[in-house]
Amino acid sequence: MKRELTVSPSPIDEGALIAARKMSSGMGAAVYFSGVVRGLESNEAIAAIDYEAFHKMAEHQFYLLFDEMEKRWPIESVRLVHRLGKVNVGEASLWVEIIAPHRAESFAACQWLIDEMKRLVPIWKKPLQ
């Protein structure tokens, strides 16, 4: 399974990421999730979220999740980008791509990966007014 992980303050260029997609001819499904900063956090209007990470551990925990995902589903490739620092309302803080032979496993793996990330990857957010 190919892995590509980026945890960085750079904006996420979804168009460029899509343009760089590689799928072998046995693959029929690509699922994407873009998590975008909302204008409300706990019912209060915010302008941005500041993301902090324990960077080295975050990357390590993402790779552990990729290892586990590979055992569970026949995924050809995962690409994941998580922004750090200030991310304005309307901008993506998370982007995930899963490429698999069929739709069911691509959706299952993508949802599982995000659920596990929210449980295990040391990243925190602070709303900015």
Place this chain on the structure above:
Amino acid sequence: MKRELTVSPSPIDEGALIAARKMSSGMGAAVYFSGVVRGLESNEAIAAIDYEAFHKMAEHQFYLLFDEMEKRWPIESVRLVHRLGKVNVGEASLWVEIIAPHRAESFAACQWLIDEMKRLVPIWKKPLQ
């Protein structure tokens, strides 16, 4: 709920579709599914799939599904593109975008919509060697 439906022989330009994304500030989740023609169909190597539709009924059935989806989940917008005619291996035949406040409903709605499409929307495929 905004709806945008394209059932046509034109190639799907995912980059342009992503670039045209519109999300209000209450929306936190965008899910995408790209269904790509695989090089194997029923274990036989193929070069392309020819998609045929009962075009007017296909569009009508898609809109009925959008109506039902809107009742079930708080979706802000759905965009769906289905190609017709010859689609080569490695090209997308289906592209779906669901925009919603949160991740869970965006994934649920996207999977439901594709399941229902495969049950109800009159489109058929013929493998081409």
Place this chain on the structure above:
Amino acid sequence: MQITVHFYSYFKELTGCAETSEQLAHKSTIADLQAQLAKRFPKLHEMQNSTLIAVGVEYQGKAYELQEGDAVSFFPPVQGG
């Protein structure tokens, strides 16, 4: 009354045509239409358990009562995506 009948996907191969028209008695149902088509298109008849039927752009069941000018479509299970 006259009914237009359309075939899609490999049902066109089974019947050898994409479109035909049938004369039916007043108050005929889809089941009546199917019985009449079965004689002309035995290969279509063999597929009846996996046949989907629409009138215009809506799915309908066998008991649906047809009206003059209805366009009825017969097709195999759909395969979009």
Place this chain on the structure above:
Amino acid sequence: MQITVHFYSYFKELTGCAETSEQLAHKSTIADLQAQLAKRFPKLHEMQNSTLIAVGVEYQGKAYELQEGDAVSFFPPVQGG
């Protein structure tokens, strides 16, 4: 032995620091380290039921036996995405 301790997210506000170091007896566990920190950082102690703990880049439980030079991190529930 000497242990480096890191705090993340609002645990830095609770303790007033991002990093500190502690002297511990040989064979001390994470629980021992927590007990020692509780005196200096009572607000951190209050959060102990929702505290996640790592040694290096791996999660560890309270029974984990620390070694000279270990870097221990304390942080609240994670919130990526």
